[in-house]
Amino acid sequence: MSGQNPAVRLLEERGVSLDAVAEIVCQIQQGYYPGLTPEECLQSVLKVVEKREVQYAVLTGVALDMLAEQESLPSPLQEIVARDDFLYGVDEILALSITNVYGSIGLTNFGYLDKSKPGLIGQLDSSEGRVNTFLDDLVAGIAAAAAAKIAHQRQ
Amino acid sequence: MSGQNPAVRLLEERGVSLDAVAEIVCQIQQGYYPGLTPEECLQSVLKVVEKREVQYAVLTGVALDMLAEQESLPSPLQEIVARDDFLYGVDEILALSITNVYGSIGLTNFGYLDKSKPGLIGQLDSSEGRVNTFLDDLVAGIAAAAAAKIAHQRQ
Amino acid sequence: MSGQNPAVRLLEERGVSLDAVAEIVCQIQQGYYPGLTPEECLQSVLKVVEKREVQYAVLTGVALDMLAEQESLPSPLQEIVARDDFLYGVDEILALSITNVYGSIGLTNFGYLDKSKPGLIGQLDSSEGRVNTFLDDLVAGIAAAAAAKIAHQRQ
Amino acid sequence: MSGQNPAVRLLEERGVSLDAVAEIVCQIQQGYYPGLTPEECLQSVLKVVEKREVQYAVLTGVALDMLAEQESLPSPLQEIVARDDFLYGVDEILALSITNVYGSIGLTNFGYLDKSKPGLIGQLDSSEGRVNTFLDDLVAGIAAAAAAKIAHQRQ
Numbered sequence: 001m002s003g004q005n006p007a008v009r010l011l012e013e014r015g016v017s018l019d020a021v022a023e024i025v026c027q028i029q030q031g032y033y034p035g036l037t038p039e040e041c042l043q044s045v046l047k048v049v050e051k052r053e054v055q056y057a058v059l060t061g062v063a064l065d066m067l068a069e070q071e072s073l074p075s076p077l078q079e080i081v082a083r084d085d086f087l088y089g090v091d092e093i094l095a096l097s098i099t100n101v102y103g104s105i106g107l108t109n110f111g112y113l114d115k116s117k118p119g120l121i122g123q124l125d126s127s128e129g130r131v132n133t134f135l136d137d138l139v140a141g142i143a144a145a146a147a148a149k150i151a152h153q154r155q
Numbered sequence: 156m157s158g159q160n161p162a163v164r165l166l167e168e169r170g171v172s173l174d175a176v177a178e179i180v181c182q183i184q185q186g187y188y189p190g191l192t193p194e195e196c197l198q199s200v201l202k203v204v205e206k207r208e209v210q211y212a213v214l215t216g217v218a219l220d221m222l223a224e225q226e227s228l229p230s231p232l233q234e235i236v237a238r239d240d241f242l243y244g245v246d247e248i249l250a251l252s253i254t255n256v257y258g259s260i261g262l263t264n265f266g267y268l269d270k271s272k273p274g275l276i277g278q279l280d281s282s283e284g285r286v287n288t289f290l291d292d293l294v295a296g297i298a299a300a301a302a303a304k305i306a307h308q309r310q
Numbered sequence: 311m312s313g314q315n316p317a318v319r320l321l322e323e324r325g326v327s328l329d330a331v332a333e334i335v336c337q338i339q340q341g342y343y344p345g346l347t348p349e350e351c352l353q354s355v356l357k358v359v360e361k362r363e364v365q366y367a368v369l370t371g372v373a374l375d376m377l378a379e380q381e382s383l384p385s386p387l388q389e390i391v392a393r394d395d396f397l398y399g400v401d402e403i404l405a406l407s408i409t410n411v412y413g414s415i416g417l418t419n420f421g422y423l424d425k426s427k428p429g430l431i432g433q434l435d436s437s438e439g440r441v442n443t444f445l446d447d448l449v450a451g452i453a454a455a456a457a458a459k460i461a462h463q464r465q
Numbered sequence: 466m467s468g469q470n471p472a473v474r475l476l477e478e479r480g481v482s483l484d485a486v487a488e489i490v491c492q493i494q495q496g497y498y499p500g501l502t503p504e505e506c507l508q509s510v511l512k513v514v515e516k517r518e519v520q521y522a523v524l525t526g527v528a529l530d531m532l533a534e535q536e537s538l539p540s541p542l543q544e545i546v547a548r549d550d551f552l553y554g555v556d557e558i559l560a561l562s563i564t565n566v567y568g569s570i571g572l573t574n575f576g577y578l579d580k581s582k583p584g585l586i587g588q589l590d591s592s593e594g595r596v597n598t599f600l601d602d603l604v605a606g607i608a609a610a611a612a613a614k615i616a617h618q619r620q
Binding site for chain 3: 551552554555557558561568569570572573574575576577578579580581616617620
């Protein structure tokens, strides 16, 4: 499914399948659109990850996670990213640039996903021995954007 | 408590006391900071509403609510604001400008509050016969910013 | 050209034709893409104003300008919007929500247009007897977004 | 002047003194506030770089520049950052998180500085043999925020 999209390949390498992201989208939107199918959620996720802006955010955030895992970031950034410092907000900023692509209505879903951490997002957040400081926010951002896209289309 | 601050006076006229906003702040932050007092939450809210950026967002958003209530907005904006159209995102955009004042860490709390709508926020959202399209988002934005301010101070 | 798009009709009523916006787009992009035609710039502007997010920003901002012109906003918002207070940033915030639709690369063009005020934008800003506090920023936002769209397509 | 502030130390290591940033602030604000002194501009810059949000943006952006210089970023991010790809917007997004700290009025100044590239900003942008993809935007963001802070204080 990833084809030539380097951001999708990178997400898959880090344990994030687009099907799992689509599942989160379905969960948050099924209450509003009862007939919503997994296929429709996946199509929406695929459209989101096609956007260059989204790919650049993913490539940058996951690179920072991987470099922190290898202890290759300069200090004190290394320590800040490795421990996912509560006050470090660059991960949320990158995710917001994803959410913005489908307008501000994705914002609320992003905040909700980022705090309630359903399914995959919670697993990423708590993975032992891995640095996923950016990845959980990026996944929340993509899911929120895909949910917003469905809302726009259904109207 | 409102003194010369026109935004605080306007919030109070629309049924929002700063004490009620402080209560929301305490609710979302008490899990992280067990000794947090209502007075500390109120002080944080007071600091947020002192910011010019925050006051301008409140004055603008509440004016749009009031004008919609009086059916004084031009069409089709009148209908969009009056029914709180799901896809109208200007209310979230204004609230985000409040949250931004204390950095991106307020963003997650804003999204969470805006979706889960605890206490006062839920009551505003569902008020019959009133237009609170902007007000519930503005209150969520102020509470989220005050919560972020506490997080910054406690570190 | 405006058809059923209420935002385009409102822009035209306020003296802004899409052709004039397209001219600004051509001016800022011609140095980068020598073969760029006025028709291509206009097509890009048309795509931008089709977006719901953009239409909602225009409908809201222009309504605030018109209400200020009629002295129908509550005080002190009336005075703040009427005199285009330097520190009132809600007009820029609305314009930013337009620019965001095509990613962050529109941001730089928006800031540049908003400060250098070429062509139509400068005329709007200085119109005697009219309130165009929001309109000049909205036009800069649409032109910046259309320029960003061209940059994305040409790559 | 840098003291314990790791972001300021990093800026200085990359050739950016706070005095040079203050000079840019004075240039863009002197037309509006004739009596503005270099000392006042420097004080404003110092306040901006004290903010945690600003420090985190600087630490992250400059680390990405340095890693690209050492060819240590994973591909294709390495190539994108090294050539300062026109459509890569993460640098502007990080700078915007700096500018946001003093509200949206910094936004216009940021865009203007980022496009016109006066003084130090232009030199950074064109440095041969160095990667300053993030640095020039970060400096423009700090200068724009400091200019906005002066505007808020002078009102």
